[in-house]
Amino acid sequence: MKESLHVVCPRCTSVNRVDALRLMNHPVCGKCSAELLPGKPLEVGGDAFEKHITRSDLPVVVDFWAPWCGPCRMMAPAFETAARKLASSARFLKVNTEREQALAARYGIRSIPTVVIFKGGRERARRSGAMDAASLVRWVEQFTD
Template sequence: MSDTVKLTCLACSAANRVPVAKLSASPKCGVCGAKLSDGKVATLDPATLAKAVKTDQLPLLVDFWAPWCGPCRMMAPQFEQVARDLAPRARLAKINTQDFPQVSQKFGIRGIPLLILFQNGREIGRLTGARPAAEIAAFVRETANTPA
């Protein structure tokens, strides 16, 4: 991995280049000032998801969920824990498939919850069903190329 990584601001969709050495210092977006890697789960819309998938060099794990899904709601606290544990080496986000049904079609989603891991412009792995935090974190660590 190079000395910098490209990250999409999950708040305003602006592209940012961040020195790897500064990832743990809570870097902020150069446009809107939002934290780029704060250990929180970001809520995405389809446009921001598309840009982040295409641009981001850090692993981005996205939870495809819906409010009516019991297992999705059960897994939410586990997913939030993983976001805190993996920051700043990976970022976690979620997208509501009920509000944005087109993402289900685009990514071939047949059931939720579904976690898809993206990095460097491509999908690098999927994890289906509600999972405990330890399994989610292990999946990211074993599948992605994360900075030290």
């Protein structure tokens, strides 16, 4: 692992450099003092989405979902649990495909929920369909090294 990592602030989207050994110690943003790794999914769109996937050294786990989707609503608590468990090793984002149709189209989202893992700005893995928390954590851990 690198000595320091770039982490995008969930509030102001500033890019922060954080010592890798301090990721477990609740680091805060140097610009706005928000907790950098809050342990919960962030609802994002457009520019914030781009910044998180391209500027963060942490893997970024994205749930493409819609409010009318039953399986999406069913998986939401599992996604939150996984975000808590993996707070210091991955960033969890939620993209509402109803509001962010262009983003969903750009990434070829054809069914929801679809979970995509980005690392280094590139897509590394994708799964469609609801997952329970344990399965989601196991799947994400494959990409957090």
